Amino acid sequence: MNTSKQKRVIPATTMFDGDQARKGYALNKMCFSFNTAGNRAEFLEDKEAYCDKYGLNEQQKTAVLSLQVLDMLAAGGNAYYLAKLGGIFGLDMQDIGAQQTGMTKEAFKAKLIAAGN
Amino acid sequence: MAKIVGGISVTHVPYIGRAIANNLQQDPYWKPFFDGFPPIHNWLAKVKPDVAVVIYNDHGLNFFLDKMPTFAVGAAAEYSNADEGWGIPTLPPYCGELDLSWHMIDSLVEEEFDITTCQEMLVDHAFTLPLELLWPNKKSCPLRTVPVCINTVQFPLPKPARCFKFGQAIGRAIESWDSDARVVVIGTGGLSHQLDGQRAGFINKEFDLMFMEKLITDPLWVTRYSIPDLVELTGTQGVELLNWLTTRGALLGEVAKVHSNYHIPISNTASGLLAMEAL
Numbered sequence: 383m384n385t386s387k388q389k390r391v392i393p394a395t396t397m398f399d400g401d402q403a404r405k406g407y408a409l410n411k412m413c414f415s416f417n418t419a420g421n422r423a424e425f426l427e428d429k430e431a432y433c434d435k436y437g438l439n440e441q442q443k444t445a446v447l448s449l450q451v452l453d454m455l456a457a458g459g460n461a462y463y464l465a466k467l468g469g470i471f472g473l474d475m476q477d478i479g480a481q482q483t484g485m486t487k488e489a490f491k492a493k494l495i496a497a498g499n
Numbered sequence: 500m501a502k503i504v505g506g507i508s509v510t511h512v513p514y515i516g517r518a519i520a521n522n523l524q525q526d527p528y529w530k531p532f533f534d535g536f537p538p539i540h541n542w543l544a545k546v547k548p549d550v551a552v553v554i555y556n557d558h559g560l561n562f563f564l565d566k567m568p569t570f571a572v573g574a575a576a577e578y579s580n581a582d583e584g585w586g587i588p589t590l591p592p593y594c595g596e597l598d599l600s601w602h603m604i605d606s607l608v609e610e611e612f613d614i615t616t617c618q619e620m621l622v623d624h625a626f627t628l629p630l631e632l633l634w635p636n637k638k639s640c641p642l643r644t645v646p647v648c649i650n651t652v653q654f655p656l657p658k659p660a661r662c663f664k665f666g667q668a669i670g671r672a673i674e675s676w677d678s679d680a681r682v683v684v685i686g687t688g689g690l691s692h693q694l695d696g697q698r699a700g701f702i703n704k705e706f707d708l709m710f711m712e713k714l715i716t717d718p719l720w721v722t723r724y725s726i727p728d729l730v731e732l733t734g735t736q737g738v739e740l741l742n743w744l745t746t747r748g749a750l751l752g753e754v755a756k757v758h759s760n761y762h763i764p765i766s767n768t769a770s771g772l773l774a775m776e777a778l
Contacts, residue, residue, distance in 0.1 A: 395731070463559050
């Protein structure tokens with residue numbers, strides 16, 4: 383499932399390209415549905431059933447149910463769509479950043495501030 | 500013919516919506532960001548635009564990945580904001596400018612930019628928050644608007660040089676519109692930030708400041724970089740600077756800086772603000 387023979391490698395970064403878009407379609411479609419409050423409530427009522435309704439594969443379902451952002455990205459999730467899922471759990475971008483970098487939220491926020499110095 | 504008064508490029512982080520709703524403009528976290536705007540409000544009061552062409556990227560409100568146009572132009576009498584999933588307040592609808600929309604569509608396609616036209620279009624925070632920041636404390640936005648949406652979500656993205664040319668074609672369309680309207684072009688998003696992956700939190704102050712400077716004096720400078728270069732230099736979402744570049748293209752000739760501001764961080768983002776007057 384490679385659309386190009388040679389891909390540019392950027393450290394610790396995945397570009398959301400055709401390969402990712404193909405792989406993550408069901409997951410991103412489920413996250414798109416979270417624009418509607420009723421769908422967010424339905425997801426919270428039975429997360430697994432909601433994942434099944436959108437046809438998530440096992441890798442995607444496991445990543446969603448354990449709320450592991452790096453795993454969701456590996457399963458084709460797109461950052462903007464995953465943010466809608468994160469919002470359901472009240473996670474902000476610093477929570478999500480901290481989780482992905484293995485830092486505490488405070489340390490992640492300090493890193494952001496340090497980038498301005 | 501219509502006149503382009505200038506262009507304004509500004510960050511569109513959703514978190515700003517919550518700060519506005521909670522009146523946090525003077526809060527120590529937010530003050531360095533909001534303090535960038537009064538000089539631009541004063542300039543807007545002087546140049547009095549009545550139409551805004553807003554160049555932005557949608558984040559999964561109007562466009563899902565089922566259909567993802569590279570360039571899309573709104574052609575609606577009214578544009579509504581809606582729930583994006585994480586609970587920032589929804590803003591009142593925006594008035595369209597149908598004559599300019601269709602003039603731009605005709606003119607862009609004539610120039611071989613085969614854009615997608617949208618007679619219904621929801622507008623997300625990337626459209627609404629910059630207008631709210633530039634025209635604050637109004638019941639609704641006082642300008643008529645034309646949304647122009649660029650795909651910065653699903654790669655491949657349009658190349659920087661293509662975006663600049665697209666902007667120039669937008670500028671020529673506005674200037675050939677038979678109207679006495681005064682038009683401001685607004686580009687939203689950026690600057691450097693990366694939300695996803697182990698490099699989350701990546702910010703590149705040196706590049707951002709150079710980009711802002713070059714946008715005034717030598718806008719083609721950034722076109723030496725490919726999209727992957729820009730991802731590496733500015734982060735996966737830093738590529739939203741394409742909206743800034745398109746805006747600069749629309750200003751056609753020389754510009755003078757009215758005011759700029761740059762502050763790190765707002766949420767995970769290096770926030771930039773740049774107002775340019777068309778000379």
